Amino acid sequence: MNRAPLIFLGVFLALAFSWTGIVLTNQVAYGNLTPIYDDAEEKIFPEATPGVAQRGQLVYQDLGCIYCHTQQVRRLGYGSDIERGWGERQSVPRDYIREKRVLLGTMRTGPDLRNIGARQADSTWHLLHLYDPQITSQGSVMPPYRFLFEMRKIVGEASPDAMNLPSSYVDGTPLPPHSVPTEGYELVPTERAKSLVAYLINLKDTYAYPETFNVFPEEEAEAEQSEAPAEEGH
Numbered sequence: 001m002n003r004a005p006l007i008f009l010g011v012f013l014a015l016a017f018s019w020t021g022i023v024l025t026n027q028v029a030y031g032n033l034t035p036i037y038d039d040a041e042e043k044i045f046p047e048a049t050p051g052v053a054q055r056g057q058l059v060y061q062d063l064g065c066i067y068c069h070t071q072q073v074r075r076l077g078y079g080s081d082i083e084r085g086w087g088e089r090q091s092v093p094r095d096y097i098r099e100k101r102v103l104l105g106t107m108r109t110g111p112d113l114r115n116i117g118a119r120q121a122d123s124t125w126h127l128l129h130l131y132d133p134q135i136t137s138q139g140s141v142m143p144p145y146r147f148l149f150e151m152r153k154i155v156g157e158a159s160p161d162a163m164n165l166p167s168s169y170v171d172g173t174p175l176p177p178h179s180v181p182t183e184g185y186e187l188v189p190t191e192r193a194k195s196l197v198a199y200l201i202n203l204k205d206t207y208a209y210p211e212t213f214n215v216f217p218e219e220e221a222e223a224e225q226s227e228a229p230a231e232e233g234h
């Protein structure tokens with residue numbers, strides 16, 4: 001008996017089924033998401049990423065920050081992300097529509113960075129932290145990224161970007177001598193460091209899209225309160 005048509009049909013159905021499940025359903029659910037124009041703010045959200053931050057995203061990918069950091073805030077009840085201050089609301093698909101590569105990540109050795117720009121907007125802080133995480137965050141296990149900085153001889157005038165390092169860590173231990181510039185030398189961030197920091201500071205999903213309305217903590221609390229009276233008196 002010739003089983004070829006049957007085998008063909010089986011293979012075809014298996015492929016068609018998985019294509020529908022993996023490609024088509026996602027395309028239907030997320031493919032038509034568009035940015036939203038806010039009349040009051042006169043801006044489009046999500047906002048376009050500045051060029052320097054886009055370059056910074058490449059540095060982020062290149063250095064493998066994703067192996068320790070996620071960029072996805074889980075909703076209330078699915079983890080303590082919001083209690084930890086990693087975001088005001090859960091992440092929604094629309095947050096990511098402008099990104100060519102979405103860096104969700106799976107490992108959380110360090111904090112979620114989706115809203116790092118909202119909680120730490122100081123570029124000096126980020127530069128010090130990248131140079132040596134112990135300077136800003138005592139006991140941090142994050143590796144130092146010293147190669148993003150250049151220790152160079154001051155020729156002529158000192159660079160306006162030159163870093164001002166503290167003499168000791170938070171606990172009073174002096175910084176290792178090799179990481180502090182000696183007389184006549186200066187420590188300056190490279191372009192990679194600067195664009196990476198621009199990327200980090202630009203990371204913030206604080207805008208409330210229509211679909212995020214019921215995922216804000218206050219609103220959920222209010223919803224709970226309005227249900228509460230029925231239980232009063234118990």
Ligand code: HEC
Pocket residue numbers: 060063064065066067068069109110111113116120133137140141142143145196200
């Ligand atoms: C080996 C794991 C690891 C890697 C790789 C790593 N980090 Fe971290 N990161 C951590 C840990 C742990 C913390 C928390 C302690 C601290 O603040 O240093 C942290 C904290 C941070 C913070 C501060 C977060 C906050 O909420 O205050 C930023 C920003 C950050 N990392 C950026 C980066 C960037 C950018 C890279 C890639 C260049 C990177 N990290 C690579 C582990 C890592």
